[in-house]
Amino acid sequence: MEEKMSGENIEEVIMMEAQITSLQAEVKVLQLQQQDNHKNMTIHFRDKCKDALSYICGKRQKGGKEEVLSKLKEEVEELEEDLQRQSQMNGISLNSCTIKTLQSSDNQLVQELSVSGHCSELVFQVEFQLSEVKEGQRSERTISSLNVVMDANDLQNFSSFLSEVEERKDLLLFFRTLRAYSDRCDDRCRTFQHFQDKYPSVVSLPGGSRSEVMTLNHPELPGCVLVVNWSVEVSREGGVAPKIDLLTKIPETALQMFPSQAVGGAAESFQSLLRILGPEATMESMIRAISLSQDT
Amino acid sequence: MQGASTKGVLSQLGLLEVQARSRRAQPQQQPQQQQQQQQSHVKELKVKVEQLILQRDQLRAEIQAHQNLQKLRMSLDKPCEEDEEMDDDSEDSQILRLMARQTQLRDLLHAHHLVGGYDIVKTSQGKGVCVSLATAYEGTYLETYKLEIDLKPTLRISRHNIPPFIPLNSIAEQSHMQTDIKAFLNTLSQHLNAFSSRKQQFKLVKELFHKSVEVLESNVLCSKLVLMVTVPRENTSVLCKLDYMDHTRCLPTRVSFECEDEELPDSPQWKKNCSLLMETPVHKALLTMKEMENIA
Missing domain, CATH: 4.10.270 (Myosin, subunit A)
Structure with missing residues (x-):
């Protein structure tokens, strides 16, 4: 047993x-x-x-x-509000941020981040590695291998700046410049839109209000067109400046018949007006000049 | 642990064997006590098994929750892709969804911080906001400056840790802080980043060339740098003066040389050096000059 x-x-x-x-x-x-x-x-x-x-x-x-649900909801709402505040203040909306940890130890953390979003109408995606090294109380954060992707349409103005920014790994500069560029583009869009609304018979925006081109032409003179080309240029260093030019499309015969300074030297006069009056007033006076001829 | 338990089996078997043998030799030896011992051991083992099963189930549940979260999170990050195949009837799906959104919001806020966002926070009294201005140079994050701004009745900077030689008030005035706080912050951020960049460059010059290049003069705003370099073959000294008059930039606006050999600054080689110093950060320009053996 x-x-x-x-x-x-x-x-x-x-x-x-x-x-x-x-x-x-x-x-x-x-x-x-x-x-x-x-x-x-x-x-x-x-x-x-x-x-x-x-x-x-x-x-x-x-x-x-x-209780768990309501606490969580409360926190998510707070965070949503916070995010909205940051987006509004920074002028940048972020849609997604994915973080992958490549290396993690007591005093070093290496992560790979991919952040995408938009600044007004400009869409971007940035990828970079972030390493954080702790030395005693201090910790140093460094960005390496920065890669910026933008829409092909915007690349024209940005290309030389982007290569500089990627080489310098200057994430902050990229976003400062992007914001400044976007603000200048918004200014242009507002101005173009304003003139088209005010002078619909003379002003047309063949590429839409966000494009660089505004054309002025008198309805009874279809052959004579003035083209305002307003581009926003970005320097290698990240400086943003508008560049406004006037191009004239006037038939040869008309130029031969009226070899006046007003027509032939329009582009130069436009530049000196720009310096004195600034872009809005200059364009307004140009449009007025063209519109007035309608009455006389 | 595993090793210990295998040993446990063997030692237990060994023990039982010894006991059985001794029982055969001395059949009178308290069989009841032995049985009790065995039973309590069985009990212990049972408890251990139960604990382990609990631990395993807990881990499984956590991993499962994690995977569900990950899936949800991915569908949040890439909303265009097919909807998540989570079973909606799961009573925890609402909690999981909130958790996924919470982690996403946290990451997005973190990203705002990394790209140089203003990290705007309402101050405790609710009267104003606290704004952070991050600075970085070539991928390394440097100081972050903070501003506390009262919003009512008018915008007013109440506290800040911006160095006194940064002309905060005139920047506020020139950029129309009252009407356009974003423009003000943008300009201020430009000033601070340019200052930090120049400071970092000067520091790198001292670190990288402490033997060959002598820093004779610099100021707190880092808008002036006077260096003494040596031309290797002739063994003559050249004084390099760099002026950074545009305080929003980290490149000099004027570079000049002084040397006993008065013709040297006008030589093609030094003209090249001059444009190099104008276009590249000073520590990099010096490095190139050294590689070309223009300086010792």
Whole structure:
């Protein structure tokens, strides 16, 4: 009887020991997987999110679902508000940010980030590596291998600046310049739109209000066209400046018949007016000049 | 752990064997006590198995939640791709969705910070806002300056840690801070970044060329730099004066040389050096000049 009993016990013990071994192995694998997850995905669980996670994972004792939900909702709302404030103030809207941790130790963290968004009508995507090295109390953050992607339409003005920015890894400069460029483009768009609304018979915007070109032409003189070409130039250093030129399309015969300064030297006169009056007033006076001829 | 438990099985078996043998030799030895011992051991093992199962299930649940979050997060980052295949009837899906949005919002806010956003925060009294201005040079983040601005009745800078030699008030006036706070912050940020960049360049000159280039003079605003360099073959000294009159830029506006050999500054080689210093950050220009053996 006793002998039999111990025999059973031995079997049970062996079985359980084996079960423990296999469970321990399983837990170890799961722990590694969890560590990997935390590394690859920057879902940092903090505060309310941590509570919510432990709720989901079965520890449902704390105040129940309603409390977890309402706390989480409150936090998300606060963050939404904060994000809106930043976007509005920075003039930049970010749509997505993905972070991948490449290396993580006590005093060094290397991450790969991809951020995309838009600044007014300009769409961008930037990718860069960010390393943070801690030395005592100080920590130094450095950006390496910056890569900027922009819409092909905007690249024309940006190309030399972009290569400079990528070489200098100057993320902050890129965004300062992008914002300034976008603001100048918005100014132009507003001005063009204003003139088209005010003088619809003379002003036309063949490429839409966001394009660089505004054409002026008298309805009874279809052959004579004045073209205002307003581009926004970006220097290698990141300086943003508008460049406005006037081009005239006047038939040869008309020029031969009226070799006056007013027509032939229009482009130069336009430039000196620009210097004196600024772009809006100059364009206004040009448009007036063309419109007035309608009445006389 | 695994090793220990294998050992556990063996030692347990060994123990049982010894006990069985001794029982056979001395059949009178308290069989009851032995049985109790065995039973309590079985109990211990059972508890351990239960604990391990609990731990495993917890880990599994966490990993599952993590994977669901990751999926949700990806569908948030790339909304155009096919909708997530999460089972909507899962009672935790609402919590998971909020959690995913929460992590996304946190990452987006982090990205705003990294791209040089103003990190605008309402001050504790609610009267105004606190604004951060980040500076960086060639990928390295430098000082962050802070401004506290009262919003009512008029915009007023109440506190800040911007160095006194940055003309904060005149920048505020010139950029019409009262009506256009964004323009003001943009200009101020330009000034601060240019200052930090010049400071960093001067620091690099001292670090990289402490043996060959002597810094004779510089000022706190880093708008002036006087260097002494040596021409290797002739062994003559040249005084390089760099003026940074445009305080929004980190490149000099004027470069001049002084030397005993009065013809040297006009030589083609030094004319080249002059334009190099005008167009490239000073520490890089010096490096090139050294490589070309123009300076020692």
